[in-house]
Amino acid sequence: MAKKDTFRVVSRGKDGSLLIRDYASCDPIINVHAQVGTDDCSTDLDLRGMPILRGLIGPMPEGKTIVRYETPEVFEALTKEWMAAKTKRRTRRSSAAVAAEAAQSAAS
Known part of the structure; x- marks a missing residue:
């Protein structure tokens, strides 16, 4: 595991x-x-034992060597931006559906 050396x-x-x-x-x-307090439940084991600070959200991992803390305003704004970001969804079609579409377009 990488050591977190930048805060x-x-x-x-x-x-x-x-x-x-x-x-x-x-x-x-x-x-x-x-x-x-201290973080004792993070899934990133390098963050366990890191301080929890009044007025900041964190600790959060950022890359392999950075521990990130955010003010509540920044945390809320970045979370809203992340939630609003549209992800491109891929639909999966079965081979039967693809064949049926090809046959239909060939018949027209």
Whole structure:
């Protein structure tokens, strides 16, 4: 497993843009946001034991070596964007349906 060695905090600027700050350790973040617990249930085993911070959503994995924290506003906005994104759906047709369509178009 890769070691998580970068801590990223994502917030919104006054103009609405995303502000991303990277830290080499969690200490500067803990100085600003109080630690209220530790993650003990993440499916990414590298995140277990990482701090849970008041006022931030996280920890979340981002790539192999980054631990991500987001402000609630950013988390909500990015989640809404993710939910609204349309995925291209592929329909599967049986070979019988394809043959029937081909026969119908050949007959016309």
